[in-house]
Amino acid sequence: MAVSKVTVIVLVVLSLCAIVATGLLVYFFAGRYGDDDPVDVTNTTPTPPTTTPPSEVTDVRLPVHLHPTLYNIKILAKFDQENDYPLHGEATIDLACDSPGSNVTLHAKNLNVTSATVTTAEGTELAVSDRTYDPERDFFIAMLDEDLEAGKTYRIRMEYRGRLQRDLVGYYLSQYDEGDSTRNLAVTKFQPTDARKAFPCFDEPDFKANFSVSLGRPNGTNWVALSNMNSTGITGDTSEPGYVWESFETSVPMSTYLVAFAVSEFAADGANVSLAEGEIPFKVWARPEMIEFTQKAMEHGPAILKYFEEYFDIPYPLPKMDMIALPDFASGAMENWGLVTYREEYLLYQWNQTSAATLTRIVYIIAHELAHMWFGDLVTPVWWNDLWLNEGFASYVMYLGSERVEPNWSWMDQFVFSDLQDVLYLDSLENSHSISVEVNNPNQISQIFDRISYAKGASVIRMMSHFLTEKIFKKGVSDYLKAFQYDNAVQDDLWQYLEWAVGNATKPALPTLSALPGTVKDIMDSWTLFTGYPVVNATREGQTVTFQQKRFLLNPGASEKLTTLWYIPLNVIGSSNSTDDFDSTGAMAWLEKTGESVALGLPSEDEDWYLVNLQQTGYYRVNYDDGNWEALRAALAADHTVIPTINRAGLLDDALSLARAGLLDYRVALNLTGYLGSEKAYIPWAATIRNFNYIRGMIETTGTYDHYKAYILSLLRHVMTPGFNFPTLEEVPKDGNYTDVTGVMYETLIWTTACEMGEESCVDVTADLFKKWKDNYDESKPDEPTLNPSMKALVYCQGVREGGEDAWEFIYKHYNLTNYASERTLVLQAMACTNISKLLDRYLDLLLGEGGAIQRQDVSRAFAYIAANPHGRLDAFKFVRDNWDYLQATFGVGTAAFGRFITPFSSFNTETELALLEFLKDAHSNELGSAERAMEQTIESVQINIRWIGDNIDVVTDWLKMKNSVEVL
Known part of the structure; x- marks a missing residue:
């Protein structure tokens, strides 16, 4: 076969690239993996054989011939032995036998069960022939000489030993500094599968039982023990000198992952609050030094709890509510029933230290966790495949609860940007997953605690509440919770109660109901059981708009494993409609799973433009015909306020995402952004900057970057008029009652973007503020407020970026002196802003080691900050x-x-970087564990980036050059 000259040249170039890539791969992969010794994770149970990777163990469910009815748990953790914190426990579990069996099998991990006896209800002891561990499944198995009989009750009593570890899961050790001393506390984090590390148990959500807990704690007036229920007081000394038992009321039926306890020297701020069934104590616990900063939690927590009583039409079922701020915690917060645990930065508020964005997060995280008291705690999914029922609902209604206590903070605007638009990116990958997904082992379970379960779950629930109407939605949800309270359910149970609510609704008052194309289950299964989401293609002819659907994928060349279609609620509005009509978010028509198109009429043939998906309540993107994209651009340029804020943000996000996927000419999408110099609202700017940051990441190392910066600055300079001054500390409301919190976020975003683009006025003012702060820093008062808390992240980052090694060392010193968790987070971000490689290397070294310089809870976050810096990638x-x-x-x-x-390596965009990732994946293919899906998604993202550069960089570059020439003229 003849080979052309062009082919020869291409082959030579490819060979040279391969040589370069091979050299880089040898450089990156020389030496053995993991030269550092791992943290001590010593098991007191046998370790799994290395020939069976955890990801391959699928049969991990407990046998079902027994279920627990009552636990009596006694746990004593000792604090007074240096570097060794032994845990002694007794677990007595009452069991109901549902079918014959010759064993008692439950979960235990990192526990040494020293004795186990099984008795009948009458007290007759049954012979235990063997006690074995199955470490691959965390099973403890007591084999019996005789069969257990169905219908009878039994009891297993176990004594065991373990120790508190520093791994932030199970019953773990936490520490904090108070003055010159280090204080200890022990606290739990059991979700999803770590109760088994604290006591032997049936550690699956379907095994609900009552719990009677006694905690051993030091005998001192400053020590306090907490659990899900109220304390019944001190019940006597333990066998350990200096320790006493504190016991608690028997709980309502609940799953093991919701059991919680804490032993600490914390203080409380609290009050009795009136709820539907009387007064209960409501307390917020924190380190004594931090207790004064619990006022926002105490102000909003009870009000949100009352709101959810009204919303779900079910009284709060427990006799108290405790919320506790922890110095180190693996998650942002955890919904343990009656004892909610938080990271300090997500619960504690100080007006001159906490940014508006963090205060917003505090409010909605409190609302999220309190919503779980009903959705998740009162009614719990049967298994983790329906985790989204917990997290999706809490992630949606937290905005409703937040709106009750701070009604002026544009919560639905925030939802659209932070949740809906955010998750649309992840869900546009082939390696996304369905909301309801089969999971088996703990690694798979942990992987679904992601944006799909939370944000996509919340988004499809919001969509459902709009097409069903809020009245029917609330009725169905309330009836579902009442029917399954103290029990477990699956998503089909919820669909059934919503269907009944639809059937019992008053039809004349709810005219849209007749348009439902199927049952609630039919509709919602298409959103929860299938991966991804659609793009709705809209084409206008005269007065008629025709709609069709197709799965949206960022990689247009991706081969779909199956043809996915959805039931899609549609609505449309024309330019002649009033802005009030944008609130009519019910379904005017439906695209169905048949794949057939559907048409809707506009008010008249003279409409200048039309718009689909009002208030972006539907979980889909919309692509218009060319004429309508141009009409929408013209409308935004003439008077952008004719389209509400959410839909302006939706148009920008859809257009730039469609262009990224090759479904829309990039020039059309970029032209749409031209009006932003007149935009004063937060989320249209935020949606655009998020999309522009992607373009920035693709071209930052090319000669095109100057054109990119020039265009962004041309928009910013229209916004940053002479009156747009840098906010001062005096502008921060001392009571935290912002009248317009998204306005503060808008100012922060504009200033931050301006500094990143090198705007002189921003660079100069931040440099001056950083210098003044540094020059007047008092190490004895490291948290003396001198900077606007919403601008500190920018000032710190710019100071480090411009100030070199001296500035980096100074801010790292501040990290070690500050007493505020939210402040340490800002410093972690700032430390990654340096462009000096040796400082980034030093920062990476700080992430290593037990008890290292960076708290374990913050290590992965700090790493992401470093990896986001092109100099540290x-x-x-x-x-x-x-x-x-x-x-x-x-x-x-x-x-x-x-x-x-x-x-974080999703930003890679070269073939060599892709090869690095693929080599890493192949080298550890059997030990990816909970990172398996993350690896697949990251590799897919890099492939998309490489394609984007090949397809779009010339078009984007030419547009930027053209736009900047016009601006100059």
Whole structure:
């Protein structure tokens, strides 16, 4: 076969590229993996054989011949032995036998069960012939000489030993500094599968039972023990000198992952609050030094709890509510029934230290966790495949609860940007997953604690509430919760109660109901059981708009494994409609799973433009015909307020995402952004900057970047008029009652973007503020307020970026002196802003080691900050490669944190970088564990980036050059 000259040249170029790539791969992968010793994770149970990777163990469910009815748990953790914190426990479990069996099998992990006896209800002891562990499944098995009989009750009593560890899961040790001393506390984090690390138990959500807990704690007036229920007081000394037992009322039926306890020297701020069934104590606990900063939690927590009583039409079922702010915690917060645990930065508020964005987060996280008292705690999914029923509902109604206590903070605007538009990116990958997804082992379970379960779950629930109407939605949800209270359910149970609510609704008052194309289950199954979401293509002819659907994928060349179609609620509005009509978010028509198109009429043939998906309540993107895109651009340029804020943000996000996927000419999408110089609202700007940051990441190392900066600055300079001054500390309301919190976020976003683009006025003012702060810093008062809390992140970052090694060392010193968790988070971000490689390397070194310089809870977050810096990206990759074993041992055992060391590499955009990732994946193919999906999604993202550069960089570059020439003229 003849070979052309062009082919020869191409082959030579490819060969040279391969040689370069091979050299880089040898450089990156020379040496062995994981030279650092892993953290001590010693098991007192046998370790799994290395020939059976955890990801391959699928049969992990407990046998079902027994179910627990009552636990009596006694746990004593000792604090007074240096570097060894032994845990002694007794677990007595009453069991109901549902079918014959010759064993008692339950979960235990990192526990040494020293004795186990099984008795009948009458007290007759049954012979235990063997006690075995199945470490691959965390099973403790007591084999019996005789069969258990169905219908009878039994009891197993176990004594066991363990120790408190520092791994932030199970019953773990936490520490904090108070003055010159280090204080200890022990606290729990059991979700999803770590109750088994604290006591032997049936550690699956379907095994609900009552719990009677006694905690051993030091005998001192400053020590307090907390659990889900109220304390019944001190019940006597333990066998350990200096320790006493504190016992608690028997709980309502609940799942093991919701059991919680804490032993600490914390203080409380609290009051009795009136709820539907009387007064209960409501307390917020924190380190004594921090207790004054609980006022926002105490102000909003009770009000939100009352709101959810009204919303769900069910009284809060427990006799008290405690919320506790922890110095280190693996999650943002956890919904343990009656004892909600939080990271300090997500519960404590100080007006001159906490940014408006963090205050917003505090409010909605409190609302999220209190919503779980009903959705998740009162009614719990049968299994983790329906985790989204917990998290999706809490992630939606938290905005409703937040709106009750802060009605002026544009919560639905925030929802659209932070949840709906955010998750649309992840869900546009082939390697996304369905909302309801089959999971088996703990690694798979931990992987679904992601944006799909939370944000997509919330988005489809919001969509459903709009097409059913809020009245019917609330009725169905309330009836479902009442029917399954103290029990478990699956998503079909919820669909059934919503269907009944539809059937019992008053039809004349709800005219849209007749348009439902199927049952609630039919409609919602298409959104929960299938991966991804659609793009709705809208084409206008005269007065008629025709709609068709197709799955939206960022990679237009991706081959779909199956043809996915959805039931899609449609609505449309024309330019002649009033802005009030944008609130009519019910379904005017439906695209159905048949794949057939559907048409809707506009008010007249003279409409200048039309718009679909009002208030972006539907979980889909919309692509218009060319004429309508141009008409929408013209409308925004003439008077953008004719389209409400949410839909302006939706148009920008859809257009730029469609262009990214090759479904819309990039020039059309970029032209739409031209009006932003007149935009004063937060989420249209935020949606645009998020999309522009992607373009920035693709071209930042090319000669095109100057054109990119020039265009962004041309928009910003229209916004940053002479009156647009840098906010001062005096502008921060001392009571935290912002009249317009998204307005503050808007100012922060504009200033931050301006500094990133090198705007002189921003660079100069931030440099001056950083210098003044540094020059007047008093180490004895490190948290003396001198900077606007909403602008500190920008000032710190710019100070480090411009100030070199001296500035970096100074801010790291501040990290070690500050007493505020939210302040440490800002410093972690700022430390990654340096462009000096040796400082980024030093920062990476700080992430290593038990009790290291960076708290374990913050390590993956700090790593992501470093990896986001182009100067640190490859060093971050080398860090993961060289420390794989340590990271896997420390963060990869049944938690989602391990994947966070992979996802930052989604910004890679060269074939060599792709090869690095693929080599890393292949080298550890049997030990990815909870990072398996993160690795697949990251590799897919890099493939998309490479394609984007090939398809779009010339078009985007030419547009930017043209636009900047016009601006100059």
